[in-house]
Amino acid sequence: MSQKIILHIGHGKTGSSAIQSVLARNQRKLREHGILYPAHPSFDQAAAGHISSGNIDLEDWLGQILAIARDNPDCPTLLFSNEVLFCTIQDTLEAIARRPDGHIFEILLFVRHPLEMLDSAYQQAVKREGFTGSIVDYSRREVTTIRASAMVYRFIELGIDFRLFNYSALRRGV
Secondary structure, eight states: OOOEEEEEEEOSSSSHHHHHHHHHHTHHHHHHTTEEOOOOTTHHHHHTTOOOOOSSOSTTHHHHHHHHHHHOTTOSEEEEEOTTHHHHGGGGHHHHHTOGGGOEEEEEEEEOOHHHHHHHHHHHHHHHHOOOSOHHHHHTTOOHHHHHHHHHHHHHHHTOEEEEEEHHHHGGGO
């Protein structure tokens, strides 16, 4: 049986922590519907609505996913989430496209309207990182939208199934 592996990724400020919180709190219900959202040490944080890293670690993340799939052959669908995969997945897209172990991958990519993203990321850089430049200065280093666009083209080029979600339009439901 081919298992479907769903990867939830999204650049920063797209509601990943809220989504991960809902997934962690509903792990049992998902399983009842044939979807395994594997447990992770960050679940307590996620279930409490705090910032979470999702349910997959970045080091050898594809190997981890494949091992979990092999350990759960009775589960038709596995769901993994990690916001930082947005920055690192490019290196493994060709491997995903080859359907390792016969798995079917689907990527759920969350993006945000570019101007909202810029404003939100700028405010966070000022508050959390102590950035002191103007929003124009910040915009010169912000590449999230360009990276997301390149990623979509690469998914298409490699024939990887994906769904694109606009967090700006959906945020009230997240």
